Amino acid sequence: MTDLDILAYALNTLAKVDEDDFALSAQYWQRRSYKKGEYYNEYRNVCKYLGFIIDGVFRTYYVDDNTGEEKNVFFFSKNQVVVSFKSFITQTPCNYFTQSMVDSKILYIHIDDLNKLYQQSHKWEHFGRLIAEMAFNVSMNRTESFLFQTPEQRYLQLIEDHPDIFNTIPLYQISSYLGIQGPSLSRIRKRIIGK
Amino acid sequence: MTDLDILAYALNTLAKVDEDDFALSAQYWQRRSYKKGEYYNEYRNVCKYLGFIIDGVFRTYYVDDNTGEEKNVFFFSKNQVVVSFKSFITQTPCNYFTQSMVDSKILYIHIDDLNKLYQQSHKWEHFGRLIAEMAFNVSMNRTESFLFQTPEQRYLQLIEDHPDIFNTIPLYQISSYLGIQGPSLSRIRKRIIGK
DNA sequence: ATTCGATTTTAACTTAGGTTAAAATTATTG
DNA sequence: CAATAATTTTAACCTAAGTTAAAATCGAAT
Missing domain, CATH: 2.60.120.10 (Jelly Rolls)
Known part of the structure; x- marks a missing residue:
């Protein structure tokens, strides 16, 4: 094509x-x-x-x-x-x-x-x-x-909607998109692992 | 008309x-x-x-x-x-x-x-x-x-954009619109007075 | 493999919003 | 005007994100 x-x-x-x-x-x-x-x-x-x-x-x-x-x-x-x-x-x-x-x-x-x-x-x-x-x-x-969603929920949603993006672009671009700072995203990721 | x-x-x-x-x-x-x-x-x-x-x-x-x-x-x-x-x-x-x-x-x-x-x-x-x-x-x-804005900034913006609404509808409807709880709006309003 | 740079995590501390319940204030209505 | 309901504020305590700087990790390139 x-x-x-x-x-x-x-x-x-x-x-x-x-x-x-x-x-x-x-x-x-x-x-x-x-x-x-x-x-x-x-x-x-x-x-x-x-x-x-x-x-x-x-x-x-x-x-x-x-x-x-x-x-x-x-x-x-x-x-x-x-x-x-x-x-x-x-x-x-x-x-x-x-x-x-x-x-x-x-x-x-x-x-x-x-x-x-x-x-x-x-x-x-x-x-x-x-x-x-x-x-x-x-x-x-x-x-x-x-x-309607917490930063943690937004992060999980983004993984679901765009799993592709995570291989391509750095996490600090993701945190910016989620409306939070880099360290907050790190903490969220850490929290999630424990679930 | x-x-x-x-x-x-x-x-x-x-x-x-x-x-x-x-x-x-x-x-x-x-x-x-x-x-x-x-x-x-x-x-x-x-x-x-x-x-x-x-x-x-x-x-x-x-x-x-x-x-x-x-x-x-x-x-x-x-x-x-x-x-x-x-x-x-x-x-x-x-x-x-x-x-x-x-x-x-x-x-x-x-x-x-x-x-x-x-x-x-x-x-x-x-x-x-x-x-x-x-x-x-x-x-x-x-x-x-x-x-781009904090809840406080959103509140100030809403006052600017829709001063009319504040006479008509209760504050708890405003706080819901701003994405925060009632007590938070009270705190914000208190903070603002001191400025 | 080593080094340099970029990215991510961690730590320590601060700030502000969430939660719950009670008190204060304001509106409404009999 | 008193009573009642609705709204707003306050208080006390909790949680999570912001901030800053340092450490750890990862990647690319020599």
Whole structure:
């Protein structure tokens, strides 16, 4: 399967984008590779692209004004969209950095081209809605995890949801994602072993 | 101004729904009043309506399986949409209760009618996308507040964003929304006075 | 295999929220 | 206005995360 086939399949699953619909978009998709550490989008830049991860992992993080500490907001991995949702959706400057955590490969489309597709076809407008809905679900799951779960529960949940990530990225990135400090994650891990 | 005028104005501001667009929808909007404590949507029900609050306040809350404790996820107030986003968007059973916290009055539209509008008009499909985007922003702000702010900072932020709510609803509802216990909010309030 | 750097854990101490129950305050209503 | 209910604060004690720095471990590269 080519990269475009993988994408076409994913879009069909996600938004019932069929062959003809996808054909409309084929000219717009571009390919790019990221070395570990390279940025998909940076602070204060408007996110103009919607990416689809062929391979790799990205993180979106916020830099605390006071402490300079980095806090991971989202992880994105293989066969998922990578985008700075709010910035992309509203075309306003981004508060975050989105960075490749390993060597990665994506297909991406420019917002202007996506808007052309929205104009051209109801199906693509529908896709646009689904992107926003997906963004919502991702954020909502995160909100719920903070509101309903302890850090320990969030950690166990993350293992369940993304066992893959743990082989790839360092634990201090995980603790940042969980909203706790490194030593706290160590203590949690120690506690869990005893269970 | 009639209720419908208020709604038309809000939709125009939100999604550039003009007079003709709105006229398409006019037949579908219905009116309803809620006594304090009545439910907009209950746990396990699919949320089939999108509401617009003419007057009043609603809360969406989750009941903890283990403790039976209620945790407030969202507040909705005057001139805002009230809806159980995820359930409405995906038409799946809701994990939450959405309840009127004071006597309230809304206009609402059925999902089937909204879908008719999506079919009929690009502008309404656009509106559908904006609803999802708005849902995302609401949730994202909430995620960020948990990830970047202490309970004290969240409390101060809520005062700034919704000074109105504090006259209307009890503090224990606020503490639930902030993700802390009653006594903690009391301590925070005491701490703040000394500043 | 050894060294250097990165990552993870540990330790010791501090801070703040959780828990439970009682007291104080505020609202409501007969 | 008194009584009752609802809400908020306080107290006392517990638990877990924050903080800082040092130690231990792991990995990559020479």
